[in-house]
Amino acid sequence: MEQISVKASYQITIFHNEQNHYRVAKFLPVNSRQSITVTGIMPVLHKDHLYELSGCYVEHPRYGMQFQLHAYQVRQPSEKDALIRYFSSSLFPGIGKKSAEQLVEALGEDAIAKIKADAAILDHLPASLKKHKYVILNGIEEQNGYSFHSFFVGHGLSLAMAQRIENHYGEQAVALVKENPYRLVYEIDGIGFASADKLAQALHYPSDSIERAQAYCLSVLMERCMRQGDSFLWKEELVEAINQKNELYFDVDACLEELAEKKLIVMEGTKLFHHTQYEAECGIASFLSHFPYDDTTWECSGLIEAINEVEKELHVTYDETQKEAIRLFFEEPLLLLSGGPGTGKTTIVKGILQLYKRFYPNGKAMLCAPTGRAAKRLSELSDAPASTIHRLLRWNITDNTFEVNEQHPIDADVLFIDEFSMVDNWLFYHLLCACGHVQKLVLIGDENQLESVGCGTLLKDLIAAKCFPFIRLHHIYRQAEGSEVIELAHGVLEGQEACLKNGRDVAFFPCENFEVKDQIIKIVAHALEKGYDPCDMQVIAPMYQGVAGIDALNHALQKLCNPSETWKREVHVGNRIFREGDRILQLKNQVEDNVYNGDIGEIIEIETASENALHETVITASFDDAIVSYRNEQFSHITHAYCISVHKAQGSEYPIVILPIVYDYRYLLSRRLLYTAITRAKQAIVLLGSEDAFYYAGSTNERHQRKTALVKRLVGSNEEEKVPVYDGELQIIE
Numbered sequence: 001m002e003q004i005s006v007k008a009s010y011q012i013t014i015f016h017n018e019q020n021h022y023r024v025a026k027f028l029p030v031n032s033r034q035s036i037t038v039t040g041i042m043p044v045l046h047k048d049h050l051y052e053l054s055g056c057y058v059e060h061p062r063y064g065m066q067f068q069l070h071a072y073q074v075r076q077p078s079e080k081d082a083l084i085r086y087f088s089s090s091l092f093p094g095i096g097k098k099s100a101e102q103l104v105e106a107l108g109e110d111a112i113a114k115i116k117a118d119a120a121i122l123d124h125l126p127a128s129l130k131k132h133k134y135v136i137l138n139g140i141e142e143q144n145g146y147s148f149h150s151f152f153v154g155h156g157l158s159l160a161m162a163q164r165i166e167n168h169y170g171e172q173a174v175a176l177v178k179e180n181p182y183r184l185v186y187e188i189d190g191i192g193f194a195s196a197d198k199l200a201q202a203l204h205y206p207s208d209s210i211e212r213a214q215a216y217c218l219s220v221l222m223e224r225c226m227r228q229g230d231s232f233l234w235k236e237e238l239v240e241a242i243n244q245k246n247e248l249y250f251d252v253d254a255c256l257e258e259l260a261e262k263k264l265i266v267m268e269g270t271k272l273f274h275h276t277q278y279e280a281e282c283g284i285a286s287f288l289s290h291f292p293y294d295d296t297t298w299e300c301s302g303l304i305e306a307i308n309e310v311e312k313e314l315h316v317t318y319d320e321t322q323k324e325a326i327r328l329f330f331e332e333p334l335l336l337l338s339g340g341p342g343t344g345k346t347t348i349v350k351g352i353l354q355l356y357k358r359f360y361p362n363g364k365a366m367l368c369a370p371t372g373r374a375a376k377r378l379s380e381l382s383d384a385p386a387s388t389i390h391r392l393l394r395w396n397i398t399d400n401t402f403e404v405n406e407q408h409p410i411d412a413d414v415l416f417i418d419e420f421s422m423v424d425n426w427l428f429y430h431l432l433c434a435c436g437h438v439q440k441l442v443l444i445g446d447e448n449q450l451e452s453v454g455c456g457t458l459l460k461d462l463i464a465a466k467c468f469p470f471i472r473l474h475h476i477y478r479q480a481e482g483s484e485v486i487e488l489a490h491g492v493l494e495g496q497e498a499c500l501k502n503g504r505d506v507a508f509f510p511c512e513n514f515e516v517k518d519q520i521i522k523i524v525a526h527a528l529e530k531g532y533d534p535c536d537m538q539v540i541a542p543m544y545q546g547v548a549g550i551d552a553l554n555h556a557l558q559k560l561c562n563p564s565e566t567w568k569r570e571v572h573v574g575n576r577i578f579r580e581g582d583r584i585l586q587l588k589n590q591v592e593d594n595v596y597n598g599d600i601g602e603i604i605e606i607e608t609a610s611e612n613a614l615h616e617t618v619i620t621a622s623f624d625d626a627i628v629s630y631r632n633e634q635f636s637h638i639t640h641a642y643c644i645s646v647h648k649a650q651g652s653e654y655p656i657v658i659l660p661i662v663y664d665y666r667y668l669l670s671r672r673l674l675y676t677a678i679t680r681a682k683q684a685i686v687l688l689g690s691e692d693a694f695y696y697a698g699s700t701n702e703r704h705q706r707k708t709a710l711v712k713r714l715v716g717s718n719e720e721e722k723v724p725v726y727d728g729e730l731q732i733i734e
C-alpha cells in the first residue's frame, strides 16, 4: 500500500476509544474542500490545527475510502512557518517550500524588512536562491511596499482572502485587523469565524472578548441558515446551536442586542435574520410590488392572429394553457411559469420571443439561467443567446459584488430566467437591483425540483403569495412522444404504487449497498463495450460518503474509464488523483474563465512545476466553451465527474442517467430529490439498489421545511390573514 503524507486540519471526532485512543476523525486537507476520514491512534487533537498525517488510503467495505494513519505530527504555525508559507505562495512563482525554508533560514524572520532595506542582500545568498532574486523583489514590490500579504498569508489565510482584505481596508489592513481580527467575519466576504479565530489566536487576542462572542453568534446564524436554506432562525434555535457547540460562554441576549444595534442582524420578534438575508427578502418584496417602475403600455393588438402565424412558423399548435401564458406575457409585467420536464416551457419561450420580435422589432430580450449548462441548453432550445446570471451581472469574485447593478442596469426590456427553482434569494435580489430598465420578467421553473443551494424557496414563495400571474403547465408533450422516464418521474410525484417497472427506457437492477459499486462498473463497462460514448452516461448519487457514495463510485469509475497509463500524467490532490483524460466537474463559478459551478469538462494536460513559467503544477481542462488552467490553489475548484451529486446535476440533462438508490442514503432521500434525479435523464434511466429505498424516497418529504418570511412581505403585513397557508408539500401535477 502506497504511503503518502497529507497536510490537513482537524475538524471533528466521530469515534474515540478512551482506552487505546483509537479514533475515527474528519480532517480537511490543505487545498481541498472535501474532508477525509482518518482512522488510527490519535490521543490528542486540536480543532482547526494543521497536522501532517502519514499513512495510506484504504477502502473500508462499509464506510468507503479512509485514510489509515501510521504517524502524525502537529504543524504549529510560528512566525517562521508563516514566512515560509508566504514565500512559497503563488506570489513568488518558482519558489517552492524548500527554497522558502532556505531563504528564511538565511535571512531570518525579518527577511522582508532586510530585503526592502537593501535588495543587494539577495546577491550574497547561495546560487540556488540568488536566481530567484527578481521573483522575490517582484513579489514584494507587487504589494506596493506593504507587509500585510505576508502577515495574512503567513497566518493561514489564502492569497485571495488577503487580496480581499487589501481591497477593503487598503493600507490600514494590518492595523485594523490587529485591533479587532473578528471584524473580518462581517466585513469581508468569504472569511468565516474559524479563519478569523485562528488569526486572533496567533495575535494573542483575548479569547473572552465581546468581539469574539459577536462574531461567533453571527457566524452560527449565517452558517445554520446556509446549511438549512432558511432566511431566518428562531431565536431559540440559535441559542440551542450556540449551546450545542459549547465553546463559548456569553450573554446571548446582550450579544444579539448589540449585533442588532450594529445592523448586522435584524430581529423581527423571535425571528433572527442575518442582515444580508433580511435585505434580500425586503428588497425582493419591494421591487416586485413596484415592478415595473416605468409603466409603459404594451401594444399588441392582433395577438391571436400573430400566435396563429408563429404556430405555423414553429410547426406547433399551442394548447389553451400555453396560449394563456403567451397572452399573459404581453398583458402583465411578471409571469411565473412552472411545469415538469416536457411540458412545453421552452416551446412557449420560443413563441414569445418570435412574437416579441414582431411587435417590438427594436426591443431587447435577454435570457439567463443559474448554471452554465442550463444557460447553454436554454440557448440551444430557444435559438436565442442566453448567459448565466453571474455572467449577466458581471460578478466580481474578489469582493463578491456585481458590476451590473442599480447604477449600471441590465440593458434589456424583457428578461427570462430559466431553472428558477435553483435561484436563491440573495442572487435574485441582486438581479432585481439591476432590472431598472426591465419591463417584463418571466420566471420559469419546476417547483417540484430541489430547492436552491443558497437560502430561500423563491419559486414556491412567489407562487404561494398569489400576487403574480402564474401558469402551471400540466400536459406532458414529451410523454406523448413515449418517454417512460417522464412517466416514472410523474409516477413518483403522484406517489403511484409500483411505478418502478422495467421497460424500454427504464431499467432497475436490485442489489445491496455494498454491491452498488460493482454493479455500476458492470453496467458502464457493458455500455462502453456496446459502443456508448462515456459522455452520454452520467452516474448520479445523493451522498458523498460510504461504499455507495459519490467518492467511492468516482474512484472505481475512474479506474474503469480512465485507468493509469505510463503516458498519462497525474497529480495527487488530497485523497484524489487527477489524471490526463479525466472527466471533471467544476465546483465554483469562475466567471473570468467562462466556467461555472456544475460544468463538466475533461483534463487535457497536466504540467509539472519544472515545465511551465509559473513553476507550479498546472491542470488544464477543456469545457464546452472554454479551456481553463487551474493552479495549485484552484485545485479545490474541481472534482471528478464520473459520478456527481443530484444537486450538482440539477439544471443539466444527460442522455442516460445511472442512479443508485439504497438505504445508505436514507437521511437524504426525499421525493423531490428522486424526482430531480430522474428528470435529469433525457432518454433512459438505469436504477439500481433497493426497491424499498426507492419507494421510501418517493413517499418522503424533506425533513427540514425552509423558513422564509417572503410570502408575508409580498402579501403585506396588514393583510396577514390573507397569507395562503403553505405547508411545504409538493404540488402534484394532475
Ligand SMILES: Nc1ncnc2c1ncn2[C@@H]1O[C@H](COP(=O)(O)OP(=O)(O)OP(=O)(O)O)[C@@H](O)[C@H]1O
Pocket: 316, 317, 318, 319, 322, 339, 340, 341, 342, 343, 344, 345, 346, 347, 348, 381, 477, 478
Ligand atoms: N403544444 C404542443 N404540441 C405538440 N408538441 C409540443 C407542444 N408543446 C411542446 N411540444 C413538444 O414537447 C417537447 C418538449 O417541449 P419543451 O422542450 O418546450 O418542454 P420543456 O418544458 O421546456 O421541457 P424541459 O424542461 O425538459 O426542457 C418538444 O419536443 C416540443 O416540441
